[in-house]
Amino acid sequence: MISIQLEHIILSCRVRLARNFKDRPFVNRQTEEQATAILQDTSKLFPENDGYSFLPMARLAPLERASLVESHLCSTELIASSQGGVILNRPRTLSIMLNEEDHLRIQGILPGLDLQKAYALCREAEETIGAAFPYAFDSQYGYLTACPTNLGTGMRASAMLHLAGLALTGQVESLLARITKLGVAVRGFYGEGSTAPGHIYQISNQYSLGVQENELMDALSAVISQLAMQEIRARALLLSTHPLELEDMVGRALGICRYARKMDLSEAMQELSAIKLGVSLGLLPLPMEEIDGLIVACQGAQLSSTPLSEDEECAARATRLRETLGKL
Amino acid sequence: MLCDSCKQNEAVIHRIAVVNGKKSERHLCAQCAKNAGFYSIKLPSFAELMDLSAAEPAEQENTQACECGMTLARFRETGLLGCPKCYETFRDALAPIIERSQGGRSRHMGTRPPYASPAQADRDRLKEALKAAVEKEDYEQAARLRDQIRALEADQ
Numbered sequence: 001m002i003s004i005q006l007e008h009i010i011l012s013c014r015v016r017l018a019r020n021f022k023d024r025p026f027v028n029r030q031t032e033e034q035a036t037a038i039l040q041d042t043s044k045l046f047p048e049n050d051g052y053s054f055l056p057m058a059r060l061a062p063l064e065r066a067s068l069v070e071s072h073l074c075s076t077e078l079i080a081s082s083q084g085g086v087i088l089n090r091p092r093t094l095s096i097m098l099n100e101e102d103h104l105r106i107q108g109i110l111p112g113l114d115l116q117k118a119y120a121l122c123r124e125a126e127e128t129i130g131a132a133f134p135y136a137f138d139s140q141y142g143y144l145t146a147c148p149t150n151l152g153t154g155m156r157a158s159a160m161l162h163l164a165g166l167a168l169t170g171q172v173e174s175l176l177a178r179i180t181k182l183g184v185a186v187r188g189f190y191g192e193g194s195t196a197p198g199h200i201y202q203i204s205n206q207y208s209l210g211v212q213e214n215e216l217m218d219a220l221s222a223v224i225s226q227l228a229m230q231e232i233r234a235r236a237l238l239l240s241t242h243p244l245e246l247e248d249m250v251g252r253a254l255g256i257c258r259y260a261r262k263m264d265l266s267e268a269m270q271e272l273s274a275i276k277l278g279v280s281l282g283l284l285p286l287p288m289e290e291i292d293g294l295i296v297a298c299q300g301a302q303l304s305s306t307p308l309s310e311d312e313e314c315a316a317r318a319t320r321l322r323e324t325l326g327k328l
Numbered sequence: 329m330l331c332d333s334c335k336q337n338e339a340v341i342h343r344i345a346v347v348n349g350k351k352s353e354r355h356l357c358a359q360c361a362k363n364a365g366f367y368s369i370k371l372p373s374f375a376e377l378m379d380l381s382a383a384e385p386a387e388q389e390n391t392q393a394c395e396c397g398m399t400l401a402r403f404r405e406t407g408l409l410g411c412p413k414c415y416e417t418f419r420d421a422l423a424p425i426i427e428r429s430q431g432g433r434s435r436h437m438g439t440r441p442p443y444a445s446p447a448q449a450d451r452d453r454l455k456e457a458l459k460a461a462v463e464k465e466d467y468e469q470a471a472r473l474r475d476q477i478r479a480l481e482a483d484q
Contacts, residue, residue, distance in 0.1 A: 022412065025410055025411040026396075026408065026412075029398065029410035137441055138415055139436075140434070141435075141436055143436075144412045148422065148426045148429050149407075207431045207433065209426070209433050209435075209436060210430060210437055211433070
């Protein structure tokens with residue numbers, strides 16, 4: 001019996017809290033001065049001397065912004081806003097998005113499944129800011145947010161899961177459709193509205209109101225653990241019933257990545273997903289950290305410090321894959 | 329296969345649609361597909377998601393505006409409110425929308441900031457418990473809770 005590590009399936013987890021300041025209009029109704037005040041008021045609470053960095057979008061090059069999205073530190077909406085900004089801690093486990101849909105989107109991001117710890121990271125920052133500038137709070141609806149779907153706790157907890165086994169056994173769609181009935185939402189790699197290249201899915205809570213933070217995280221953890229167990233079962237089944245096909249698929253993926261000269265992102269994600277599956281099943285003797293690193297490193301903005309054409313990007317991606325996987 | 333549109337580049341996007349039993353095919357290169365909007369992700373609007381269009385807004389609703397300038401009509405378009413006060417201004421109209429978007433729940437149960445009034449918090453919890461007791465037809469418990477709420481309100 002093969003043992004599959006849970007960390008190979010649950011890539012990372014995230015908790016975010018949406019907050020708005022009392023007596024100020026929400027982001028969609030605020031003036032430029034009011035938006036600037038949000039950036040200034042909040043950023044001064046997290047000084048550089050304490051290891052924080054503050055990045056206003058207006059001062060970042062397009063490529064630097066895209067890179068923040070690819071590292072999951074910013075949303076695509078935030079980088080499109082000239083009034084947006086982000087505060088990061090040194091290990092980049094905390095990201096405070098400013099002037100996104102709400103004044104604050106405080107996020108804790110950690111490897112594996114440790115929602116409680118990610119929440120603790122958020123809470124610390126949330127309390128620091130709240131002590132200086134009170135939040136908009138309603139006794140019935142809790143923390144008030146621009147969109148009613150985030151009311152109450154303002155919490156969205158989520159995890160990124162690699163469901164390659166369930167995709168191969170054809171169960172992923174039906175399983176994910178079923179869990180959405182449990183108050184759980186399923187999204188693609190970059191959050192809302194995105195697709196799931198490389199069989200990487202984001203699983204998150206759908207409701208934020210009428211439930212305590214701990215209950216919400218416990219319920220979500222239970223669903224995620226269940227999904228991970230199903231994925232492990234699917235992988236074990238594939239390995240026992242179709243070992244040759246599996247090895248063939250995984251080997252081909254590695255071959256393509258080692259020798260291809262041009263590769264677009266969706267192909268790269270597909271091949272890396274197969275390689276990742278192979279590593280988790282012990283079919284390929286490669287370090288998993290390197291493969292996970294490549295999944296981020298082969299995204300568009302990570303490939304070069306200057307903007308590339310579509311062709312150049314595909315070539316640079318193939319080179320990155322070839323060089324990294326050739327060495328291992 | 330060449331792109332249907334520019335007839336120069338290799339087609340990479342192939343869309344086959346069957347509408348009323350009639351099959352149509354379209355083959356486009358990456359650039360033309362992009363121009364034709366193939367890559368743009370179209371999300372349903374908040375109104376579509378919540379099926380807001382089904383609920384006919386009352387005449388007066390449309391003209392009412394919050395001090396931030398937000399109106400219900402605009403909220404129905406964007407799904408976003410304009411300021412914390414909007415929740416007060418449009419409380420009645422928002423209540424069913426909030427309940428629907430939050431899986432039927434309508435009362436905050438999570439952490440409260442230290443400056444939220446504790447008496448208010450207690451009263452909220454009691455009211456919630458009262459509702460549950462009535463639903464369970466536990467009238468003894470409901471009467472006790474009602475008295476506690478009255479006492480709290482008298483204190484204030």
